[in-house]
Amino acid sequence: MRTRPLKVALLGCGVVGSEVARIMTTHADDLAARIGAPVELAGVAVRRPEKVREGIDPALVTTDATALVKRGDIDVVIEVIGGIEPARTLITTALAHGASVVTANKALLAQDGPALYEKAREHGRDLYFEAAVAGAIPLVRPLRESLAGDKVNRVLGIVNGTTNFILDAMDSTGAGYSEALDEATALGYAEADPTADVEGFDAAAKAAILAGIAFHTRVGLDDVYREGMTEVTAADFASARRMGCTIKLLAILERAADGESVTARVHPAMIPLTHPLASVRGAYNAVFVEADAAGQLMFYGPGAGGSPTASAVLGDLVAVCRNQLNQATGPGESVYTQLPVSSMGDVVTRYHISLDVADKPGVLAQVATVFSELGVSIDTVRQQGRPDSQESGGEASLVVVTHRAADAALTRVVDALRTLDTVRGVASIMRVEGE
Numbered sequence: 001m002r003t004r005p006l007k008v009a010l011l012g013c014g015v016v017g018s019e020v021a022r023i024m025t026t027h028a029d030d031l032a033a034r035i036g037a038p039v040e041l042a043g044v045a046v047r048r049p050e051k052v053r054e055g056i057d058p059a060l061v062t063t064d065a066t067a068l069v070k071r072g073d074i075d076v077v078i079e080v081i082g083g084i085e086p087a088r089t090l091i092t093t094a095l096a097h098g099a100s101v102v103t104a105n106k107a108l109l110a111q112d113g114p115a116l117y118e119k120a121r122e123h124g125r126d127l128y129f130e131a132a133v134a135g136a137i138p139l140v141r142p143l144r145e146s147l148a149g150d151k152v153n154r155v156l157g158i159v160n161g162t163t164n165f166i167l168d169a170m171d172s173t174g175a176g177y178s179e180a181l182d183e184a185t186a187l188g189y190a191e192a193d194p195t196a197d198v199e200g201f202d203a204a205a206k207a208a209i210l211a212g213i214a215f216h217t218r219v220g221l222d223d224v225y226r227e228g229m230t231e232v233t234a235a236d237f238a239s240a241r242r243m244g245c246t247i248k249l250l251a252i253l254e255r256a257a258d259g260e261s262v263t264a265r266v267h268p269a270m271i272p273l274t275h276p277l278a279s280v281r282g283a284y285n286a287v288f289v290e291a292d293a294a295g296q297l298m299f300y301g302p303g304a305g306g307s308p309t310a311s312a313v314l315g316d317l318v319a320v321c322r323n324q325l326n327q328a329t330g331p332g333e334s335v336y337t338q339l340p341v342s343s344m345g346d347v348v349t350r351y352h353i354s355l356d357v358a359d360k361p362g363v364l365a366q367v368a369t370v371f372s373e374l375g376v377s378i379d380t381v382r383q384q385g386r387p388d389s390q391e392s393g394g395e396a397s398l399v400v401v402t403h404r405a406a407d408a409a410l411t412r413v414v415d416a417l418r419t420l421d422t423v424r425g426v427a428s429i430m431r432v433e434g435e
Contacts (some may be wrong), residue, residue: 136308345408
């Protein structure tokens, strides 16, 4: 592994930027192992240096973003300030001074993406932007790299979590648009001014970026047809249900049948309940891709938020840093972190345990005592007598669902339960994955 660190400049330290800085610090060893060299946060440009940023060395903070990106020792610039200016000037300046760039700026890429890509090629640097579309979902790189040899014909996606939350609430509760928007605002899914989301501007910017990548052509924001979802009503959902459909705000990108043109549009649409996108709930995003050779692919996950977006930014950081090393020294061998492999006994999850027990008072208390004494917490218990209780000697079924516990602890509980004279048998044990 190379010992000289790759130096990173961070532009912006809000929700996403502060999370990027935190992960770079706390996961420094993992990042170094994946890249093949350590990475060092060399400077953080902000507008308000007086604002306390936990975990960031104050000596790294500056208000002079231009001077930071012009430093000759900066290898990578991460831009998470958003907007058109000064982001555009800072990115082009960084590229001109030899730094590669990672950005989450969908508005800038939708407006000036082709010019920025050309600027990066001109200077022999990278410009990566996975976080600009659909948060943590790995989508840009698969379209740009994994499917580069294929022909993408259609991209159909839910790319805005706020609108999906609102439409999902309208569908599942029968609420009107205003009520669903109020709920989204109260829960923090919608901004105080939700115009960019509900009128489709955010989705249109993402659609322009995706169309350019999917179809290898220049697609600007002005090329995307946009229609918001503020006019969708409860009556529309009732009609959709009668047709076996639901309503989603979709980004739809298509190649013409003759291959001579493409279309990009954002608008509410009914989709059959059988379509994979129909089951995307809450503030989640999902993108459905159709390609000649690969067929149908779906990418799903959280589309926004500090941690998910930071995850995408750092994925790009690793890729860009690897490219930097390969340009300097040629491809090297993979570096592994040599993490230990845990035994099954250390695995922590929830459990669903079905017991055959005597149908008499005090059994539940006995069983609960075993769990408590062995340190496994019970979430829910359900006891049910059997119609053939008399013939079976007075047996009942007792189902216990635990909170998260180590497999070894659960094994001790089950062994202890089997020693109780009131427990006739353990009918089944099933792990419950997910929360």
